[in-house]
Amino acid sequence: MPTAASAALRAAIHDALNADAALVTILGGPKVYDEPPRAAAFPYVTLGETRIADFSAGGEAGEEHQLTLHAWSRQGGHRESHLIAGALLQALDDAPLTLADHTLVNLRFAVADVRREADGRTYHALVRFRAVTEPA
DSSP states (O other), rough: OOOHHHHHHHHHHHHHHTHHHHHHHHHSOOOEEEEEEETOOSSSHHHHHEEEEEBBBBTBBOOEEEEEEEEEEOOSSSSHHHHHHHHHHHHHHHHOOOTTEEEEEEEEEEEEEEOOOOOOOOOOEEEEEEEEEEOO
16 A cells, blocks of 8 residues: 555655666656656656555564666667666665655665567566665
8 A cells, every 4th residue: 555655755766866867868868757758758767566565663663665667668679778777776776865754764676677578679677676664
């Protein structure tokens, strides 16, 4: 179930990625979307699924978030998708993001998958991160 911490984490990630110079250069602009525009120009990144679990310990409230980012490319081949995935990793792994009304305990890279989609021309990187948050 979505929570205020989850919304704050997604907003902080969105803002951090659109401000990351290396990622913006690869994407050709600040093209990180929660919901991409109908005719979004490739390449771009979307904020994807989030799984939230209770991570309370010792009477202290906490949440664990597993967030998937999606990188979309049509450059031809896997290369651009790998570069975008690497830029996402560099921008977010252990990043000290500030969340509204919550504290980010940690944000760590978990796993990435890169594949060609069924249309044969779109390459898709799924980059997953794990975060732990606590109320501020």
